[in-house]
Amino acid sequence: MGLPPGEVEKKETDLTIRTEMKITLRLVMSVFGAVMGSFLFGYNTGVINAPEARIKEFLNETNIKRDGTPMSVDTQTNLFAIIVASFAIGGTAGGLLAGTWADKFGRKNGSLLNTICGIASAALMFFCRMGVSYEMLIVGRLLGGICCGLITGLTPIYLSEIASQNIRGALGVLHQLGVVSGILVSQILGFPEVMGTSDLWNYLLGLAVVPCILQLIILPFCPESPRHLLISKQDEANARKALIALRGYSDAEEDILEMKAEDEAQKSEAKVNIWGLLTSRNLRMALILSVVMHLSQQFSGIVAIFYYSSSFFQDAGLDGDTAVHATSGVGAVMVVMTIVTIPLMDKVGRRTLHLAGLGGMFVFSILITLTLTLQHLVPWFKIVTIVASLVYVLFFALGPGSIPWLIVAELFSQGPRSAAISVSVLVNWVANFGVGYAFPHMKTSLGDYSFIPFTGFLLVFFIFIYLYLPETKNKTFEEISSTLRGGGNIREDKNARRENYLVSYKSTENP
Numbered sequence: 001m002g003l004p005p006g007e008v009e010k011k012e013t014d015l016t017i018r019t020e021m022k023i024t025l026r027l028v029m030s031v032f033g034a035v036m037g038s039f040l041f042g043y044n045t046g047v048i049n050a051p052e053a054r055i056k057e058f059l060n061e062t063n064i065k066r067d068g069t070p071m072s073v074d075t076q077t078n079l080f081a082i083i084v085a086s087f088a089i090g091g092t093a094g095g096l097l098a099g100t101w102a103d104k105f106g107r108k109n110g111s112l113l114n115t116i117c118g119i120a121s122a123a124l125m126f127f128c129r130m131g132v133s134y135e136m137l138i139v140g141r142l143l144g145g146i147c148c149g150l151i152t153g154l155t156p157i158y159l160s161e162i163a164s165q166n167i168r169g170a171l172g173v174l175h176q177l178g179v180v181s182g183i184l185v186s187q188i189l190g191f192p193e194v195m196g197t198s199d200l201w202n203y204l205l206g207l208a209v210v211p212c213i214l215q216l217i218i219l220p221f222c223p224e225s226p227r228h229l230l231i232s233k234q235d236e237a238n239a240r241k242a243l244i245a246l247r248g249y250s251d252a253e254e255d256i257l258e259m260k261a262e263d264e265a266q267k268s269e270a271k272v273n274i275w276g277l278l279t280s281r282n283l284r285m286a287l288i289l290s291v292v293m294h295l296s297q298q299f300s301g302i303v304a305i306f307y308y309s310s311s312f313f314q315d316a317g318l319d320g321d322t323a324v325h326a327t328s329g330v331g332a333v334m335v336v337m338t339i340v341t342i343p344l345m346d347k348v349g350r351r352t353l354h355l356a357g358l359g360g361m362f363v364f365s366i367l368i369t370l371t372l373t374l375q376h377l378v379p380w381f382k383i384v385t386i387v388a389s390l391v392y393v394l395f396f397a398l399g400p401g402s403i404p405w406l407i408v409a410e411l412f413s414q415g416p417r418s419a420a421i422s423v424s425v426l427v428n429w430v431a432n433f434g435v436g437y438a439f440p441h442m443k444t445s446l447g448d449y450s451f452i453p454f455t456g457f458l459l460v461f462f463i464f465i466y467l468y469l470p471e472t473k474n475k476t477f478e479e480i481s482s483t484l485r486g487g488g489n490i491r492e493d494k495n496a497r498r499e500n501y502l503v504s505y506k507s508t509e510n511p
Contacts, residue, residue, distance in 0.1 A: 024248040026223065027162070030108075031171060033218035034158050035178035037111055037151040040118060040211040042182025044144045046306075046331070047208070048084055050190025050324065051201035056080055058201075059134050066132075079134065086138050087145040088433035094149020095425030099274070099418030101150055103232060107158035107225040111215060114154065117147040118212040126206025137205075144208065149429060152405070153421045160409035161225040162246055164255070169345030169473055172406025177338045180397070182211075183306075184331030191325065230256070231263045262413055272416035274423060283420075286411040289469055290424045293354070293404040296461035298431035300361050301454030302396045304439045305330060305389055313386060326386075330393050337397030349473040350403050350410075355466055357399030362458040364392040365451050372448035404428070410472045410480055 048055075056076045063071040071079075101110050124140030155175050163171040186204075190196040195204040223242035230239035236256065243252035277283055313323035344353060367388045375381035404424070412420045442450045470483045 024246060026221075026245040027248075029218055030162055030222040030246065031159065031174060033215055033222050034108075034111065034155050035174050036211040036214045036218070037114070037155045038175045038178025039182040039185075040208060041148040041151050042179035042184075043186045043211065044087060044121075044141075044148055044182075044208055045179070046183035046186035047190060047205060048087070048141070050187065050196045051204060052080060054196065054198050054201040055083065055137070057198060058129065062132050062134050083134075083138055083141055085433065085437070086142040087148070088429060088436070090142040090145020090147075091149035091152070092145075092426060092429040092433065094146040095152060095429045096149075096422055097146075098150050098153020098425050099420070099422030102154055102157055102228075102421070103418045107154055107161065107228055108219055108222055109224065110150070111154050111158065112219050114147055114150045115212040115215050117143055117150070119209055121147055122206050122209035122212065125208070126202050129202045140205075149425065152428065153418075153425045156405045157409050157417065157421055158225055160406060161227040162223070162242075164247065165475065167346060168410070169350060169406065170342045172409075173338060173342045173345050173402045175405050176397075176402030177335070177342070180331060180334035180338050180401070184328065184335050187328040187331050191328075192321065226255070227259055227262075230259050272419055274419045277416050277419040277423065280416070283412070283416055285468070287420060287423065289465075290404075290408045290411055290420055291427050292461065292464055293407055293469075294424050294428040295431055296354075296358060296457075296465065297400045297404045298428060298435055299454065299457040299461070300358070300396060300400055301365060301435075301451055301458075302361075302393070302400070303432060303435040304451070304454070305393060305396075329390060333390050333393045334397045334401065337394050338402060341398060341402060345402075346473055349471045350399075350407055351465070351469050351471045354399035354403045354469070355462060357395045357397075357401075357403075358458055358462045358465070360395030360398065361392055361400070362455060362462060364388050364395065365455040365458060368392065369449060369451045369455070372451075407472060410475075 059076050059079050060071045063069065101114075104110070105113055121140045121144035124136045124143065128134065128136035128140065155178075156172060159171045159175060160168055188194065189204055189207070195201065223245050224238070226239040226242040226246070229235045229242060239259070240252050240256060243255050244250060247255070272280065272283070277287060280287075313326045341353065368385060371381040371385040371388060375385060408420055408424045409417060439450070442453065446452065470480065472480050475483075
């Protein structure tokens, strides 16, 4: 027998007030500590571009000190390519390990342990000049890639699991905000007037140690993911304490109920590893969507803009140094637009924003191709190329930049979530490496038409995501999983459990 309607409504109102997440100090600390990892990822991504000429000088000087002969230009170019590529290779390995790492060590503790790799990487890059060893630089970049590959799995999953569903999207965007902020800071510090000099370039690379140190200071005071504690570790007491610290209210029963419901729903399934994920028919659609979302990020052509925007600006008539400074405008647009999307994520929705971003990129990729092919006939089209590139970046930041990182954690329940993160992050890093490696060859063979393949990919991704991706805003993980499996009664089941809980809650208060 249930409670009278008035009592049920009153109790539901009380619970709703408690589950509307407050901005507590522990929440802010936890988010900041986690996002420092995202910042490190962005910093290491962008920091290597500005000092390219200085690093090549170092390679040549090292060779002269070793055997007295200068290094050929081709050898310098190939070695620098290895230095750049080693980061992506390490990222691929780290991404593949991310899910297992998160399950074994925890989301927070896994991030803490990962700082050791980050500090070792920064130290090797900083001391390579003193050690007269470009091998140290290569290994440092490789370790930095492994560290950042783990970060791209650990940070999004931690942010999604410490957030209540009404702000889960907003917190998820903060991972991307950290990444683009790191890219922008590395671009500014890499200016020739700042640290992009022959004397300071290794200090520029070594500054990657700062986010690691901040994580070491902050994360010990942050709670572990409540979901990880309750579902993976079966530690309800500490999960409850973590929820109370994060949410800012004294009663965490509603959150515990929702997590227990997810735990019960997955108990009928065996623990899902990567092979189990790849072979599961029930999880196939969620996995396909996750992979497509990450491919839509990397095959959108944004990597070409990030790596080669200086050439676009030089084609528009800017000299080399001015083009380097102008490139920071790309980072600034990314930061501003990522901030704009934070409140939109839980109001407009992930699906809508991602489709809007892909659609806008599709239009402006066509405009970029037109201005590139016609700028020799219409000189002012060179300026339009710059503007179109910045608007292209704006639409990327609107959705494709951040949503793939957060939505994978939403599409899967706790059991297969870590394996799904590993596969998705691996796909992202491999695609990043592939586009970064292929684009110079595309530019050589296709010339002004080098963006056409990206235009085709954007159209395909838009159609697929429009047809198959469900909206995930304001839904529990259980509801999203049920939608992908074709379930239709999840809300009714949840409401029944909720009323039963309210009855037991009332009887506990008034025995």
